[in-house]
Amino acid sequence: GAMMRKVILLLLLLCFTAHTRGKLHSPPAKPGLTSCRSPEKETFTCWWKPGSDGGLPTTHALYYRKESSETVYECPDYHTAGENSCFFNKNDTSIWVNYNITVVATNALGRAFSDPVEIDVVYIVKPNPPEKVTVTVMEDKGWPFLRVSWEPPHKADTRSGWITLIYELRVKLEEEIDWEMHLAGQQKMFNIFSLRSGGKYLVEVRCKPDHGFWSEWSSTSYIKVPDYFHREKSTWILITVFSTFTFLILMWLLHMNRHNLKHCILPPVPGPKIKGFDKQLLKNGKSNQIFSALVVPDFPPATSSNYEDFQVEYLEVYVRREQELVLEESKDLHNSCLKSESSTSDCDSGRGSCDSHTLLMAKCREAKEGERQTDRECSPMRTEAQRRLKDWEEEALNYAHAGIVSLEMSSGRVKTWPSVFSPLPRYSSSPLDQQSSLQMAKQLSLSTSSYLTQPGHSTKEALGQSYWDLCLSSKQPHLLNPPTPVCRELQAHSDVNISSIGHKRAPAGPRSPALHTTEYVEVQRVDNKDTLLLQPVVQGCGRMGGCFQMPHGEVYSKVKGVDSDNVLLLQREGMGEDRCPCVEQETNEVTGSCHKSCTVSTTQKPSGCIYTAVPVRDEMATMANGYVDTATMCTLHTC
Amino acid sequence: MAHCGGTNGSKLFTMVLYMAAACGAIPISDLLDRASQRSDKLHSLSTTLTQDLDSHFPPIGRVIMPRPSMCHTSSLQTPNDKEQALQVSESDLLSLVRSLLQAWEDPLVVLSTSANTLPHPAQSIISNKIQELQEHSKSLGDGLVVLSGKMAPGAQTISSLPYFGGNDIGQDRISKLINFNFLLSCFRRDSHKIDSFLKILRCRAAKMLPEMC
Numbered sequence: 001g002a003m004m005r006k007v008i009l010l011l012l013l014l015c016f017t018a019h020t021r022g023k024l025h026s027p028p029a030k031p032g033l034t035s036c037r038s039p040e041k042e043t044f045t046c047w048w049k050p051g052s053d054g055g056l057p058t059t060h061a062l063y064y065r066k067e068s069s070e071t072v073y074e075c076p077d078y079h080t081a082g083e084n085s086c087f088f089n090k091n092d093t094s095i096w097v098n099y100n101i102t103v104v105a106t107n108a109l110g111r112a113f114s115d116p117v118e119i120d121v122v123y124i125v126k127p128n129p130p131e132k133v134t135v136t137v138m139e140d141k142g143w144p145f146l147r148v149s150w151e152p153p154h155k156a157d158t159r160s161g162w163i164t165l166i167y168e169l170r171v172k173l174e175e176e177i178d179w180e181m182h183l184a185g186q187q188k189m190f191n192i193f194s195l196r197s198g199g200k201y202l203v204e205v206r207c208k209p210d211h212g213f214w215s216e217w218s219s220t221s222y223i224k225v226p227d228y229f230h231r232e233k234s235t236w237i238l239i240t241v242f243s244t245f246t247f248l249i250l251m252w253l254l255h256m257n258r259h260n261l262k263h264c265i266l267p268p269v270p271g272p273k274i275k276g277f278d279k280q281l282l283k284n285g286k287s288n289q290i291f292s293a294l295v296v297p298d299f300p301p302a303t304s305s306n307y308e309d310f311q312v313e314y315l316e317v318y319v320r321r322e323q324e325l326v327l328e329e330s331k332d333l334h335n336s337c338l339k340s341e342s343s344t345s346d347c348d349s350g351r352g353s354c355d356s357h358t359l360l361m362a363k364c365r366e367a368k369e370g371e372r373q374t375d376r377e378c379s380p381m382r383t384e385a386q387r388r389l390k391d392w393e394e395e396a397l398n399y400a401h402a403g404i405v406s407l408e409m410s411s412g413r414v415k416t417w418p419s420v421f422s423p424l425p426r427y428s429s430s431p432l433d434q435q436s437s438l439q440m441a442k443q444l445s446l447s448t449s450s451y452l453t454q455p456g457h458s459t460k461e462a463l464g465q466s467y468w469d470l471c472l473s474s475k476q477p478h479l480l481n482p483p484t485p486v487c488r489e490l491q492a493h494s495d496v497n498i499s500s501i502g503h504k505r506a507p508a509g510p511r512s513p514a515l516h517t518t519e520y521v522e523v524q525r526v527d528n529k530d531t532l533l534l535q536p537v538v539q540g541c542g543r544m545g546g547c548f549q550m551p552h553g554e555v556y557s558k559v560k561g562v563d564s565d566n567v568l569l570l571q572r573e574g575m576g577e578d579r580c581p582c583v584e585q586e587t588n589e590v591t592g593s594c595h596k597s598c599t600v601s602t603t604q605k606p607s608g609c610i611y612t613a614v615p616v617r618d619e620m621a622t623m624a625n626g627y628v629d630t631a632t633m634c635t636l637h638t639c
Numbered sequence: 640m641a642h643c644g645g646t647n648g649s650k651l652f653t654m655v656l657y658m659a660a661a662c663g664a665i666p667i668s669d670l671l672d673r674a675s676q677r678s679d680k681l682h683s684l685s686t687t688l689t690q691d692l693d694s695h696f697p698p699i700g701r702v703i704m705p706r707p708s709m710c711h712t713s714s715l716q717t718p719n720d721k722e723q724a725l726q727v728s729e730s731d732l733l734s735l736v737r738s739l740l741q742a743w744e745d746p747l748v749v750l751s752t753s754a755n756t757l758p759h760p761a762q763s764i765i766s767n768k769i770q771e772l773q774e775h776s777k778s779l780g781d782g783l784v785v786l787s788g789k790m791a792p793g794a795q796t797i798s799s800l801p802y803f804g805g806n807d808i809g810q811d812r813i814s815k816l817i818n819f820n821f822l823l824s825c826f827r828r829d830s831h832k833i834d835s836f837l838k839i840l841r842c843r844a845a846k847m848l849p850e851m852c
Contacts, residue, residue, distance in 0.1 A: 161842025
């Protein structure tokens with residue numbers, strides 16, 4: 001009882017103490033053989049790694065068995081090679097024989113066997129590092145080099161050929177990181193060249209059997225290379241001096257030839273070679289003088305020159321009060337004219353605006369008419385047109401009085417045309433006046449055209465109406481002034497291209513399409529036959545400073561002539577953007593027909609000579625600017 | 640001393656004859672040097688072959704692999720350590736070498752044929768290397784013939800080590816691989832022996848050139 005209790009207590013105490021230690025006792029874990037190595041193919045050592053000991057003191061034992069026998073031997077030497085190792089001396093070592101080795105861990109609670117390992121000594125050779133590594137600095141024709149020599153590990157028997165070693169060495173400068181490797185083969189000496197002057201080198205050597213593992217690196221050998229820079233320096237000095245000389249010579253050569261070089265690299269810019277062009281003026285910056293210098297003094301021709309000297313077409317303008325009046329519009333006339341005109345003339349695609357002629361008379365008339373009324377839209381009214389026409393006739397007389405060709409009012413036909421336009425130089429002298437008059441003229445022309453475009457009977461009245469209206473519709477205030485001066489001015493500046501004004505002028509109204517370039521016929525003179533000789537006014541091309549362009553393509557009929565019946569023959573001409581602005585008319589009520597002749601298109605750009613047969617409306621030949629429509633004219637004529 | 644590693648045995652032989660005819664003979668050390676280079680190459684090849692094979696070898700194979708003592712050349716008595724090896728005479732050593740080499744003439748053919756159908760991922764590489772093995776082996780054998788002529792008559796003795804394995808190395812994949820591996824391991828060991836013996840002979844013959852050994 002008590003004894004039993006004591007035993008139990010003792011046991012409990014033991015257990016308790018065991019617990020308090022915090023360890024759990026168990027059999028040992030399996031150990032493992034890590035490696036076996038032979039340094040010289042004569043002995044070998046095996047190392048193992050023990051597993052956990054299970055909390056109890058554990059012993060390890062190595063057992064081996066040779067290939068051809070079943071006898072199990074235990075490791076002969078556990079100490080020579082250190083902890084957890086087994087050393088096999090020469091007597092115990094056989095080569096070309098497989099060893100089966102096992103390690104056993106034993107403790108109080110159990111045993112653990114490692115996995116068996118089969119080894120053949122000849123395959124596990126790892127020699128010791130080479131010994132007696134010496135590095136010396138030697139000189140080869142003034143250039144130093146390192147000579148490294150060593151000896152094989154003393155245990156390895158290379159003399160008899162039992163073990164064959166090959167060597168490898170590595171070199172680096174003290175401050176470098178990477179080594180320079182050199183395989184030396186079986187030799188025991190090696191030379192290293194290309195040294196840095198004054199550098200400190202580190203050298204290490206290792207070896208390997210022909211069929212085995214590399215040894216560890218030998219201990220590092222240090223060597224310092226002496227300075228030998230004097231030789232290098234002299235070479236560099238030579239090179240520097242030579243290159244400096246060459247450089248100086250090159251520079252001198254360049255300097256001597258700098259002009260040539262300059263010409264080569266930067267060729268001179270050729271100067272302008274315009275006759276009469278003064279470079280000095282250009283440099284001074286007075287452009288006016290320059291351009292004035294460019295102007296040929298005797299161009300354009302002088303005022304007093306006879307116009308006849310110029311190749312100007314005569315225009316015989318015949319103004320009629322009746323339907324044959326150019327500006328009259330009639331449906332039938334229109335149609336017939338269209339048809340007839342289609343064959344007669346073609347759009348003047350080549351002549352350009354310079355060749356177009358406008359009926360200045362018509363313009364004047366319109367101007368006159370227009371001036372008498374306030375600005376308002378022109379509305380076609382026959383009666384008014386009649387009245388206006390009369391007014392116009394009066395005006396024409398006035399014109400004549402002013403030195404303009406008198407308006408011959410005979411049999412209701414007026415042969416009056418705007419006065420001769422003053423020569424260009426006059427115009428050029430007063431550009432401002434020109435402009436205003438131009439504008440007016442433009443207005444007038446516009447009014448004319450609008451008149452023309454208005455439907456109405458082919459009467460002078462209509463014409464006058466339109467004139468009047470157009471004039472009114474012009475935005476020029478001083479158009480309200482006596483028309484005479486206006487017309488005069490118009491005449492005076494008729495040759496000036498009005499198209500410039502047209503640019504600036506806004507369209508007068510729905511009825512009065514935008515002013516476009518208008519052409520004026522320059523009245524040269526009136527001959528004894530009461531024929532008004534007109535000459536086309538070049539639309540500023542080349543005559544004035546600039547050539548004004550019409551914003552829109554408008555076609556004005558040039559007055560071809562006046563025939564015996566006092567019919568104004570208009571020339572089918574295209575005018576507009578310098579080309580035949582035979583544009584399809586479509587605009588307002590003015591007209592929609594595009595006649596075979598060049599018609600004025602107020603809103604559309606000229607797209608070339610379009611010969612379309614749009615039904616003619618009641619209005620006259622559509623000339624947005626009130627210019628005579630050739631078609632109508634022709635129709636009248638033929639009819 | 641030239642270390643040309645590329646001359647095969649026949650070339651060696653002709654050169655020897657030429658040299659002999661030219662009133663000058665290639666020193667044995669040279670011949671042995673060349674022979675040892677060839678044997679070195681032979682063994683290196685067999686080592687890499689073993690590594691290639693082991694890359695995809697079934698673990699079970701290692702367990703049931705036949706013992707090396709079952710190699711057909713195991714009956715040949717060869718030194719087991721350095722002392723024994725150094726005591727053998729040159730001619731005997733050469734005889735051993737020649738015997739070993741001779742013993743592997745037929746098994747190499749078997750290896751070669753079975754390498755063509757070896758169920759292994761590196762089969763083509765292995766096959767190529769087996770071919771090389773055969774070539775090197777043959778050239779070495781030819782050279783050794785010349786060598787043996789320069790040595791004592793004992794060098795002419797060649798022990799017969801027949802191979803009884805036949806052409807068949809197994810039916811199923813595992814047995815094929817195992818048998819192939821076994822044969823190769825036997826060859827590896829024997830090639831190492833050949834190489835070692837020749838290098839011993841080389842160093843013995845190069846007494847005038849201590850640099851070599």
